[in-house]
Amino acid sequence: MRPPAAHPLLRLAPALTLAVFLLPVAAGLVGTLLPAFGWLPALGGDRLSLQPWQSLLDTPGLGSAVGLTLATGWSATVLSLGIAIGTVAALHHRPAGRRLGGWIAPVLAMPHSALAIGLAFVLLPSGWLVRGVSPWLTGWTLPPDVGTVGHASGWPLVLALVLKEVPYLVLMTLGALNQIPAENQVRAARALGYGPAQAWLAAVLPQVLAQVRLPVLAVLAFSLSVVDVAMILGPGNPPTLAVMVVRWLGDPDPRWLFPAAAAATLLLAMVIASLVAWRAVEVGLRAALVRWALRGRRQPGVAWVAAAASATGGFLGTLAAAAILSLALWSVATQWRWPAAWPAGFTADHWLRQAGSLSGPAGTTLALAVAATGLALLLVLACLENESQSRRRAPRSLALLYLPLLVPQVAFLFGLQVLLVRLQLDGRFGAVLWAHLVFVLPYLFLSLADAWRGYDERYTRSALALGASRWRVFWRIKLPILLPPVLISAAVGFAVSAGQYLPTLMAGAGRVATLTTEAVTLSSGADRRVIGTWAMLQAAFPLAVYGLAVGWPLGRRALRRWRR
Amino acid sequence: MRSLRLRQVSLSIGPRRLVSGLSADIAPGECLTVMGPSGCGKSSLLAWISGTLDAAFTATGHVMLGERVLDALPPERRGLGILFQDDLLFPHLTVGGNLGFALPAAVRGRAERRRRIDEALRSAGLEGFAARDPATLSGGQRARVALLRTLLAEPQALLLDEPFSKLDTALRAEFRELVFAHARDRRLPTLLVTHDEADARAAGGVVLRLGD
Numbered sequence: 001m002r003p004p005a006a007h008p009l010l011r012l013a014p015a016l017t018l019a020v021f022l023l024p025v026a027a028g029l030v031g032t033l034l035p036a037f038g039w040l041p042a043l044g045g046d047r048l049s050l051q052p053w054q055s056l057l058d059t060p061g062l063g064s065a066v067g068l069t070l071a072t073g074w075s076a077t078v079l080s081l082g083i084a085i086g087t088v089a090a091l092h093h094r095p096a097g098r099r100l101g102g103w104i105a106p107v108l109a110m111p112h113s114a115l116a117i118g119l120a121f122v123l124l125p126s127g128w129l130v131r132g133v134s135p136w137l138t139g140w141t142l143p144p145d146v147g148t149v150g151h152a153s154g155w156p157l158v159l160a161l162v163l164k165e166v167p168y169l170v171l172m173t174l175g176a177l178n179q180i181p182a183e184n185q186v187r188a189a190r191a192l193g194y195g196p197a198q199a200w201l202a203a204v205l206p207q208v209l210a211q212v213r214l215p216v217l218a219v220l221a222f223s224l225s226v227v228d229v230a231m232i233l234g235p236g237n238p239p240t241l242a243v244m245v246v247r248w249l250g251d252p253d254p255r256w257l258f259p260a261a262a263a264a265t266l267l268l269a270m271v272i273a274s275l276v277a278w279r280a281v282e283v284g285l286r287a288a289l290v291r292w293a294l295r296g297r298r299q300p301g302v303a304w305v306a307a308a309a310s311a312t313g314g315f316l317g318t319l320a321a322a323a324i325l326s327l328a329l330w331s332v333a334t335q336w337r338w339p340a341a342w343p344a345g346f347t348a349d350h351w352l353r354q355a356g357s358l359s360g361p362a363g364t365t366l367a368l369a370v371a372a373t374g375l376a377l378l379l380v381l382a383c384l385e386n387e388s389q390s391r392r393r394a395p396r397s398l399a400l401l402y403l404p405l406l407v408p409q410v411a412f413l414f415g416l417q418v419l420l421v422r423l424q425l426d427g428r429f430g431a432v433l434w435a436h437l438v439f440v441l442p443y444l445f446l447s448l449a450d451a452w453r454g455y456d457e458r459y460t461r462s463a464l465a466l467g468a469s470r471w472r473v474f475w476r477i478k479l480p481i482l483l484p485p486v487l488i489s490a491a492v493g494f495a496v497s498a499g500q501y502l503p504t505l506m507a508g509a510g511r512v513a514t515l516t517t518e519a520v521t522l523s524s525g526a527d528r529r530v531i532g533t534w535a536m537l538q539a540a541f542p543l544a545v546y547g548l549a550v551g552w553p554l555g556r557r558a559l560r561r562w563r564r
Numbered sequence: 565m566r567s568l569r570l571r572q573v574s575l576s577i578g579p580r581r582l583v584s585g586l587s588a589d590i591a592p593g594e595c596l597t598v599m600g601p602s603g604c605g606k607s608s609l610l611a612w613i614s615g616t617l618d619a620a621f622t623a624t625g626h627v628m629l630g631e632r633v634l635d636a637l638p639p640e641r642r643g644l645g646i647l648f649q650d651d652l653l654f655p656h657l658t659v660g661g662n663l664g665f666a667l668p669a670a671v672r673g674r675a676e677r678r679r680r681i682d683e684a685l686r687s688a689g690l691e692g693f694a695a696r697d698p699a700t701l702s703g704g705q706r707a708r709v710a711l712l713r714t715l716l717a718e719p720q721a722l723l724l725d726e727p728f729s730k731l732d733t734a735l736r737a738e739f740r741e742l743v744f745a746h747a748r749d750r751r752l753p754t755l756l757v758t759h760d761e762a763d764a765r766a767a768g769g770v771v772l773r774l775g776d
Contacts, residue, residue: 095619181650181652184648184650184652185652185654187614187616187639187646187648187652188646188648188652189654189665190615190616190638190639190640191614191639191640191644191645191646191714191717191719192640192645192665192666192713192714192717193640193641193643193668193717194640195638195640196638196640199640202665203654203665206656207654207655207656286656290656290657290661293654293657293661293664293665294657294661294664294665294677295664295669296664296665296666296667296668296669296671296677297669298640298668298669
């Protein structure tokens with residue numbers, strides 16, 4: 001029997017969705033590869049050559065930049081995964097573990113750059129951390145002359161990435177757990193004499209590894225190619241490869257475009273090689289876990305290792321909270337002299353004085369995020385609904401949705417910018433919106449797909465049997481039932497859009513200002529009280545939207561109970 | 565082997581009392597059957613004995629192996645083997661891997677461990693199955709592997725949580741015999757939870773009815 005056909009409009013959805021983001025990514029990649037080999041007629045590059053690579057290789061510090069990029073990207077990924085796995089292993093059987101998701105989601109909503117700016121406020125020699133212990137413990141009466149932010153090893157960059165990626169990986173791991181009988185398998189392993197942490201690591205983790213592969217790859221690709229966080233916290237000379245590319249692109253001399261394209265291509269190759277290497281690491285890790293299980297060793301010490309990992313996770317959470325709090329405090333501080341732990345007084349002056357310049361970018365941020373989220377939601381819902389109405393799994397091509405999460409942003413945004421300039425579309429709101437959509441779509445899809453596929457189709461069948469039309473069933477039955485996950489994923493989409501730095505900068509040709517682009521620009525030198533207002537507002541938008549998304553269904557339910 | 569003993573066990577969830585003042589002694593090699601309709605609390609009783617009862621329940625009373633009180637111990641230190649309704653074989657491990665996971669580390673050396681696993685498989689008519697993926701086994705074979713896995717961990721008592729209910733009738737009788745034969749051979753005190761009268765008859769011991 002043929003499966004029932006979905007509405008013709010819905011059947012178009014997967015193709016349309018793929019086109020929306022494949023087009024810019026593919027065109028962007030081509031637009032990066034060609035100049036990397038000398039082809040860019042507009043700038044006199046009219047034949048293929050290896051000249052761009054020659055100038056790239058001649059760049060002093062290239063080797064260190066490559067090494068720094070690999071070291072920070074890989075260590076951020078491995079640390080994040082280790083801490084995330086340890087945290088789940090330590091907490092999965094406790095009530096605290098079940099509430100974990102609600103606690104860490106707000107950190108996810110924070111834009112990377114706002115968190116990085118807050119972290120800089122904490123980590124700097126004149127920052128909160130040193131203030132907390134000076135002068136009574138350290139004897140320092142002046143900020144010590146030690147390098148923290150911008151340290152050549154890149155550790156603050158790694159710390160910021162870990163801060164942001166641990167909650168993401170914990171949430172993804174918890175989500176993967178729902179797809180296997182994890183709780184019962186842990187019970188079985190504990191009945192065989194294994195402690196909760198070891199039971200989870202040996203019996204459940206090897207099954208989960210395959211399911212968190214995509215999130216881990218996304219974290220790895222992101223950590224290797226991140227720009228905004230690396231600009232705020234990473235070393236300056238040499239910077240990471242991605243920052244190097246962005247600097248060259250910003251150079252007034254357009255000839256720098258050629259080595260920049262070559263560097264972006266090199267970064268792309270490094271990311272692809274790293275993604276392949278991760279597969280090897282994953283295979284090895286799984287084999288090691290299986291060998292460990294075969295020995296039958298009941299090791300109570302494993303619980304301590306897991307507890308240490310979850311304590312580290314807790315410490316990171318505190319650090320994230322301190323980062324946000326320090327943004328908030330600076331934005332309302334009258335004076336905050338070193339080494340005082342608290343501001344001398346509070347004032348709304350900075351906010352009032354900044355209000356004029358804040359309002360424009362704030363409006364742009366809001367408009368972009370609302371438009372991108374709305375469009376993405378429409379496409380994702382159409383794709384998912386097509387899938388469930390035709391009772392077929394999504395076409396495999398839809399897996400390409402994740403491509404934007406695995407390709408380094410600079411590698412295709414660069415080419416995209418060249419293309420947009422050619423089409424005279426650069427700097428337009430629509431161009432920036434499209435660039436945002438490329439990233440909002442996959443995250444929205446990822447966060448909604450499981451809930452949508454988990455919907456009990458019998459509700460729909462019984463409503464249809466009552467004589468309701470398909471549309472009516474969709475609007476009156478299915479959507480209301482799935483409203484909480486829809487709202488959460490819309491909040492995720494909003495946060496992704498609001499946090500975009502490089503896509504806004506490049507598609508907007510620097511002329512479309514959002515809170516994120518302005519905050520990152522200011523972070524390199526402005527007064528902390530000014531930076532505080534921008535970064536705080538930047539963080540407040542997605543946090544508020546997330547709060548609304550969580551609170552709305554809860555509030556409605558409470559109201560209904562109260563009325564009864 | 566020592567007796568599995570329950571002393572004044574009461575279980576409730578919210579205002580609802582599921583079990584009240586249950587006391588029983590299960591001698592080595594004997595089987596106590598707890599019966600009742602679904603929701604009567606028989607599975608919760610088993611979860612409490614094994615130490616995995618949900619925090620939403622309140623429980624009082626004691627469970628002991630001989631003189632050793634188990635109440636405060638985590639599940640993994642109670643020495644109670646459990647057979648669940650589902651076989652819960654770990655899909656990422658081979659049949660031999662599942663058994664190796666259960667076999668105590670005190671059995672040393674790869675060859676010796678291998679020998680013990682093969683021996684166990686032979687005893688259940690599964691010779692040569694060590695390298696198989698659990699997914700390729702029939703329901704009856706999986707159930708037997710789950711039994712072997714539980715026994716290889718050398719439990720002090722056996723808890724059976726309706727392990728026969730998902731097998732079809734022909735297999736069920738056969739597997740039931742195998743389980744009780746092993747339990748008697750090893751003189752394991754055994755607690756069976758079921759809603760099937762035939763299970764209770766096959767167990768042959770005292771039958772306790774909950775929820776009447």
